[in-house]
Amino acid sequence: MTANLTNKPRRESAMRKRADILAAARHLFLTEGFDRSSVDTVAAQANVSKRTVYDYFGDKRALLLAVVEETAQAIMVSIEQAIEDRLQEVSDLEQALIAFCEQIMTSTIGSADYAALLRLVTMEAEHLPDSMYDQMDRMPEEALARRLAEFGQRGWLTVPDAQLAAKHFAALTFLLVLSYPGQERQEEDIRSQRLIVEGVRAFLRAYAQEHRE
Secondary structure, eight states, X not given: OHHHHHHHHHHHHHHHHHHHHHHHHHHHHHHTOTTTOOHHHHXXXXXXXXXXXXXXXXXXXXXXXXXXXXXXXXXXXXXXXHHHHHSSSOSOHHHHHHHHXXXXXXXXXXXXXXXXXXXXXXXXXXXXXXXXXXXXXXXXXXXXXXXXXXXXXXXXXOOSOHHHHHHHHHHHTHHHHHTSOOOOHHHHHHHHHHHHHHHHHHHHHHHOGGGOO
């Protein structure tokens, strides 16, 4: 018990240092770019030694990967929260799916983490492995697929392939919204709402045909 209490402050200090290093690195990679950012500058901004940065992350490329992974994980948490908020207790499936898309558009795609991740993977593609892109695509898709499969088990949807259903849902809704060029904010909001509503309805026509009026 005493040893655990003694180690707790050390663990908390280590976690704070790691978080500070990641925050400093993310800021520098976004503002200066990977190649122009140095481990010395990261260490100075995080208020740690250069050796500490290397002890925690190994090298600058590993630090970039850790920044991208942490940012992607924050987005994943947001997506999982939207699934729990909107697709847990469902009385009207169409409205629940629309509300889910709207929350994704605001809390996830509209977040600083999403903007940072998009910028990092665009700017620093040459430094990131292809497997990381596959993982970032797969994790949100799998989370949504699990919930759609549950809806299939409840008899609300016909879901022979939950992964494919998740791809279709995303393509018909928020990914379709993202494919359109920006407009004035009010016009963009109206267009996004229409695309989401019609996308959800198209999805339900394909996967819940028994619910068509």
